[in-house]
Amino acid sequence: MDPTPPVPHDLSPPRDVPLRLRPPRHRVDPRARRWWLLRALASAGAVTVVIGVVWWLWEPARPWLTAPLVLAALWTAARAVVEPRVRYAVHRWEATDLAVYGLTGWLVREWRVAPLSRVQTVDAVRGPLEQALGLATLRVTTASSSGAISIRGLDADLAAELAERLTAVTEQTPGDAT
Amino acid sequence: MTGEPDAGPVGAVRTALPAEAPADAVDGVVEADHPVADDGTPWSRLAPRMIAVDLARTLLSLSPTAVAVGVFGVEASWSSLWPLLALGAFGVVGAVLDAVRWAVTRYRVTDEYVERRSGLLVRRYRSVRRDRIRSVDTTARLRHRLSGLRVVLVGAGQQVAAGESALTLDAVSRRDAERLRAVLLDRVADSPSAADDGVRVLARFRPWWVVYNMVSIWSFVTAAGLLWGAYWLLTGFGLDPVGWVEAMLPWDRLGRVGTVLVGLLLVLVVGAVGMAASYLATSWGLELARVPGEAGTHLRTRQGLLTTREVNRDDRRLRGVTVSEPVLWRWMGMADTSVITTGLSVWASSQPAAVLPRGPASVAWPVARAVLDADPDPVGAPLVRHARGALRRRLWWATATSLAVTAVLAWLASTEVLPAWAPWGGAVLWPVALLAAVVAYRALGHAVVGDYVVLRSGLAARATTALRRDAVSTIALRESLLQRRLGLRSVAAMTSAGWGRYDAPDIAADEALRFAVAAAPGLLEPFLVGAPEGPGVSGPRGAAPGDPSPGAR
Numbered sequence: 087m088d089p090t091p092p093v094p095h096d097l098s099p100p101r102d103v104p105l106r107l108r109p110p111r112h113r114v115d116p117r118a119r120r121w122w123l124l125r126a127l128a129s130a131g132a133v134t135v136v137i138g139v140v141w142w143l144w145e146p147a148r149p150w151l152t153a154p155l156v157l158a159a160l161w162t163a164a165r166a167v168v169e170p171r172v173r174y175a176v177h178r179w180e181a182t183d184l185a186v187y188g189l190t191g192w193l194v195r196e197w198r199v200a201p202l203s204r205v206q207t208v209d210a211v212r213g214p215l216e217q218a219l220g221l222a223t224l225r226v227t228t229a230s231s232s233g234a235i236s237i238r239g240l241d242a243d244l245a246a247e248l249a250e251r252l253t254a255v256t257e258q259t260p261g262d263a264t
Numbered sequence: 265m266t267g268e269p270d271a272g273p274v275g276a277v278r279t280a281l282p283a284e285a286p287a288d289a290v291d292g293v294v295e296a297d298h299p300v301a302d303d304g305t306p307w308s309r310l311a312p313r314m315i316a317v318d319l320a321r322t323l324l325s326l327s328p329t330a331v332a333v334g335v336f337g338v339e340a341s342w343s344s345l346w347p348l349l350a351l352g353a354f355g356v357v358g359a360v361l362d363a364v365r366w367a368v369t370r371y372r373v374t375d376e377y378v379e380r381r382s383g384l385l386v387r388r389y390r391s392v393r394r395d396r397i398r399s400v401d402t403t404a405r406l407r408h409r410l411s412g413l414r415v416v417l418v419g420a421g422q423q424v425a426a427g428e429s430a431l432t433l434d435a436v437s438r439r440d441a442e443r444l445r446a447v448l449l450d451r452v453a454d455s456p457s458a459a460d461d462g463v464r465v466l467a468r469f470r471p472w473w474v475v476y477n478m479v480s481i482w483s484f485v486t487a488a489g490l491l492w493g494a495y496w497l498l499t500g501f502g503l504d505p506v507g508w509v510e511a512m513l514p515w516d517r518l519g520r521v522g523t524v525l526v527g528l529l530l531v532l533v534v535g536a537v538g539m540a541a542s543y544l545a546t547s548w549g550l551e552l553a554r555v556p557g558e559a560g561t562h563l564r565t566r567q568g569l570l571t572t573r574e575v576n577r578d579d580r581r582l583r584g585v586t587v588s589e590p591v592l593w594r595w596m597g598m599a600d601t602s603v604i605t606t607g608l609s610v611w612a613s614s615q616p617a618a619v620l621p622r623g624p625a626s627v628a629w630p631v632a633r634a635v636l637d638a639d640p641d642p643v644g645a646p647l648v649r650h651a652r653g654a655l656r657r658r659l660w661w662a663t664a665t666s667l668a669v670t671a672v673l674a675w676l677a678s679t680e681v682l683p684a685w686a687p688w689g690g691a692v693l694w695p696v697a698l699l700a701a702v703v704a705y706r707a708l709g710h711a712v713v714g715d716y717v718v719l720r721s722g723l724a725a726r727a728t729t730a731l732r733r734d735a736v737s738t739i740a741l742r743e744s745l746l747q748r749r750l751g752l753r754s755v756a757a758m759t760s761a762g763w764g765r766y767d768a769p770d771i772a773a774d775e776a777l778r779f780a781v782a783a784a785p786g787l788l789e790p791f792l793v794g795a796p797e798g799p800g801v802s803g804p805r806g807a808a809p810g811d812p813s814p815g816a817r
Contacts, residue, residue, distance in 0.1 A: 104774065105774065105777045105778055105781065105792055105793075106777075106792065106793040106794075107741070107777055107788065107791055107792060107793070108791060108792065108793045110791070149679070150675075150679060153675075180791075182790065184790065185787060185790070185791075187791055191742075191743075193744060193745055194742060194743070194744040194745075195742070195743045195744075195748075196740055196741065196742045196743075197740065197741040197742075198738060198739070198740045198741075199738065199739055199740075199784070199787050199788055199791065200737060200738040200758075201737065201738075201784075201787055204737035204738070204760075228737045228738055228758065228760070229606075229737060229760030230737050230738060230758040230759050230760045230764045230765065231764045231765075232738075232756075232758050232764045232765040233737050233738030233758030233759075233760075233764070233765070234738075235738065
C-alpha cells in the first residue's frame with residue numbers, strides 16, 4: 087500500500103486553513119510551584135543524597151560512583167530550579183459543558199481533551215504534600231484506562247467544587263460512557 | 265444415564281422479561297446464600313454422565329503407574345514411583361472433586377433468572393438476570409466430546425469484560441446445552457436450520473497455515489516444556505533419556521560451538537513440532553462467520569480439534585480491527601488479525617481478541633475488511649506517510665542509544681570489568697539501530713477514512729489499526745523537546761476498547777492537529793483559535809472568563 091496523495095476520503099479539515107489550538111484558559115495555583123519543588127527534592131534529591139552518602143562512606147567505590155553522583159546532582163538541580171518555573175508557565179486547564187481540557191508537561195508537553203459524555207468518575211485527590219500546601223489534584227477518568235486527565239496543583243476548595251460540578255454535568259449526560 | 269430428565273426447566277421457560285433489578289445486583293449477577301426469588305421452578309442436575317467420565321478419569325490417571333510396574337518392571341517403591349503416583353493422585357483427587365461438584369450442583373432457568381446452586385458445606389446461589397445475558401458460549405474438552413457433554417458459559421455485563429463468565433455449567437448434555445443457548449438467547453429452540461440463514465462465512469481453516477504458526481518466540485518455551493515433560497515421564501518409567509542423547513552424537517568432537525548449535529537446532533525442531541501440534545489442535549475446523557442474532561449480528565468463531573469452542577462477539581461492541589505484521593515475518597507475508605471490542609480485556613482467554621490464527625497477509629487484510637464491512641473501506645485505504653522529521657528523530661535516537669551503550673561499555677572496559685574489545689559491540693550496534701530506525705519510520709502512517717481513523721506504527725510488529733471515530737474518547741497531542749525542534753507532534757487516541765490507547769507518532773505539527781481534530785469529531789473544535797466561545801462550567805471563582813492567571817497569593 088504505497089501512499090499516493092492526495093488521499094481519497096480524507097475528511098480532515100481543509101489544508102489551506104491553518105489550525106491553531108489555543109491553550110486552556112486557567113493557570114494552576116501558584117503554590118503548585120512549591121509542590122513541584124518539594125516533589126523534586128523528595129525524589130531526585132533523595133536519590134542524590136543516598137549516592138552521596140555511599141560515595142562519602144565507601145572509598146573504593148569513588149572512582150566509578152563520581153559520574154553518577156554528578157549526574158544525580160545536576161538532575162536534582164534542574165528539577166528543583168527549572169521544573170517548577172517551566173511547569174507553572176506551561177500547565178493550564180479548562181472545563182466546559184462538553185469537555186475537560188488540560189495542558190501539562192515540562193520536557194514533554196501534552197494537550198489532552200476528554201469529552202464529559204465519556205467521563206466515568208471525577209475526583210479531587212490530595213496526597214500528603216498537597217494536603218500540607220492546601221492543594222489538590224482533579225482526576226477525571228474515562229472508560230479508557232489510559233484516557234484519564236489529571237489537573238495537578240489546584241486550590242483544594244476549587245478542586246472539590248469543580249469535582250462536584252463536573253459530576254453533576256456527567257450525571258445529566260445519557261449513555262454508558264463507552 | 266440420559267439427559268432427558270434435565271429437559272424440563274429449560275424447555276418450560278419462554279416468556280417476557282421483568283423490568284426492575286435488585287438494587288445489589290452488579291450487572292445482573294448475584295451471588296448469595298439464598299435464591300433471589302422462588303417461583304417453584306424445579307431444579308435440575310448437571311449431566312449424570314459426568315460420573316462415568318470421572319470414573320474413567322480415575323482409572324486413566326492410575327494407569328501410568330500400573331504400566332510402569334507391570335510392563336516396564338519398575339521397582340514398586342515410593343522413591344522410584346513418586347512422580348507417577350503424584351500424577352495419579354492429582355487425577356484421582358480431581359475426579360473425586362468433580363463427582364462431588366456434580367452431586368451438590370443444581371441449576372434452573374426461571375422467567376427472570378438463570379440460577380445455579382452449589383457448595384457442599386455452605387450452599388451458594390449464583391443467579392444471572394436473563395435480560396443481562398450477553399453471550400452463551402459452549403466449550404468442550406476431549407472428555408466432554410467423547411461423552412457428548414458440553415460446558416455452557418453464560419456471559420453478562422462487566423463479567424465478560426473481566427474475562428470470566430457470569431455463570432458456568434460444567435457440564436450438561438449436548439442437547440441441553442443447545443436448548444439452553446436457544447432459550448437464553450431468545451431464539452426458537454427447535455429450528456436450528458432457521459439460525460443458519462444469513463450466515464456469512466468470512467474465513468475457514470487452512471491446514472497449511474501451520475507453517476506460519478510453527479516458529480515464534482514461544483517455540484522455545486514449548487520445546488522446554490515438552491523436553492522437560494518427556495524427561496520427567498521417561499525417568500519415571502525407569503528409562504534413561506540423558507544416556508540416549510549422549511549416545512546419539514559424538515559430542516566431544518563437535519566442540520562447544522557445535523554442541524550449542526546442534527542443541528539449539530534440536531530445541532527449535534522440537535518446539536516447531538509442538539507449536540504445529542498446538543496450532544492444529546486449537547484451530548482445527550476454524551470458521552469465522554457473521555451470524556444474525558436477536559439484536560444485531562455477531563462475529564462467530566468455531567474452532568478446536570480436541571477442545572472445541574465457540575465464541576460469539578456482539579457486533580454492537582465492535583470498534584475496529586488491528587492487523588499486526590511482525591518484523592522479518594512481514595516480508596514472508598504473515599499477519600495477525602484481531603478485533604477491537606469494548607467490555608473485553610485484551611488478555612481475556614474466554615474471548616480472545618484474535619479472530620484468526622497467524623496466517624498469510626493475503627487472507628488477513630480481506631478478513632479485516634469484511635469484519636468492519638465499512639464504506640469507504642478504511643483497511644485498504646492509502647495512508648499518509650509521516651514527515652521526514654520522524655525519520656530524523658528515529659535516526660537521532662538510534663545514534664544516541666548506540667553512543668550511550670558504547671560509552672558505558674568503554675567505561676567498563678577502561679576499569680577492566682569487561683575485555684578491551686567490548687566497546688566494539690556498541691559500534692556494531694549503530695548500523696543495526698540505524699536500520700531499525702528506517703524500518704520503524706517506513707512503518708508510520710495515518711489517515712481518516714469515512715467513519716474510521718487509521719493508525720499504523722511499530723518496529724517489532726507493524727500494527728495497522730482502524731478505529732471508529734465515534735469510539736475515540738480522550739484525544740492527546742504530545743510534543744517533546746526534540747519533537748518541537750523537528751516540528752513534530754504525536755497523536756494518541758484513547759478508547760474504551762482493545763488496548764485503550766492507539767498512537768500515531770511523529771506527525772508534522774500542523775498535520776497532527778488537523779488529524780487529531782478529524783479523529784475525534786467535535787471534541788477539539790471548541791478549543792481552536794477563532795472558535796466561538798462556549799459557556800464555561802468552571803473557572804476559579806471570581807476570575808473573569810478569559811483571565812488566564814488568577815495572580816499570586
